[in-house]
Amino acid sequence: MEAVLEKYIPKAAVPLCLELIKKNGVHLKIVNQRVTRHGDYRQMPDGSHQITVNAGSNPYRFLITLVHEIAHLVAFKTYSRRIKPHGKEWKRTFTSLMLPFINTQVFPSELLPLLALHFKNPKASSDTDARLALALGAYDPPSDDKFIFEIPPGGVFRIYNGKIFKRGNRRVKRYECVELATGRMYLFSPNAKVEPIS
Incomplete structure (x- = not known):
């Protein structure tokens, strides 16, 4: 397991x-990139605990995702399964599990202030914290994809499932975008990654 973790x-x-995985009896499954989520936790019918994490090449996002999912397991064991999945018990657990990692031996120094802010009140996904998502994106492999906020108003883009949209105006925190095939309006997070179409 040590050699596997060192790759990610x-x-x-x-x-x-390794200590968190062993202590909590986690079966770690690393899967191909899924667009809709970075990872998940589930208790299997036999009572074992499976955590699935995308095999991305960004080691910092992988680590945050792994600890995020272990925090679900620990919070459920500590407080019961009746708690909200991303409620105050999970937030407290996630923060306490992440604190030992937030140092310059693990993360680049430019990420540390953003991580410190994020873990004052962690979100359900690091992607919903726009500043942290952008900073983590700097460690992703090179890509032609852009963030929604980088697409000019009226610009056209494609999302992961092939649907094509035209970017509209910003509405508070999200952008209104029209699906060209149906004319339906959707709201996109400013840091959603999309493929621009010229």
């Missing part, structure tokens, strides 16, 4: 991750 997370984070 910063080397300095491996011992503590």
Whole structure:
């Protein structure tokens, strides 16, 4: 397991991750990239605990996702399954599990202030924290994809499932975008990654 983890997370984070995995009886499954989620946790019918994480090449996002999912398991074991999946108990658990990782041996120094802010009140996904998502994106492999906010008003783009949209105006935090095939309006997070179409 140590050799596997070394491929996906910063080397300095491996011992503590191994300890969390062993202590909580986690079966870690690394899968091909899924667009709709970075990872998930589920208790299997036999009572075992399976955590699935996307095999991305961004070690910092992988680490945050892995600890996020372990926090679900620990929070459910500690407080019962009746808690909200991303409620205050999970937030408290996630923050306490992440704190030992938030240092310059694990993360680049430019990410540390953003992580400190994020973990004052962690969101259900690091993608919903626009500043942290953008900063983590700098460690993704090169791509022609752009964030929605980088698409000019009236610009056309394609999303992961092939649907094509035209970007409209910003409405508070999200952007109104019209699906060209149906004329239906959708709201997009400003840091959603899309493929621009010229």
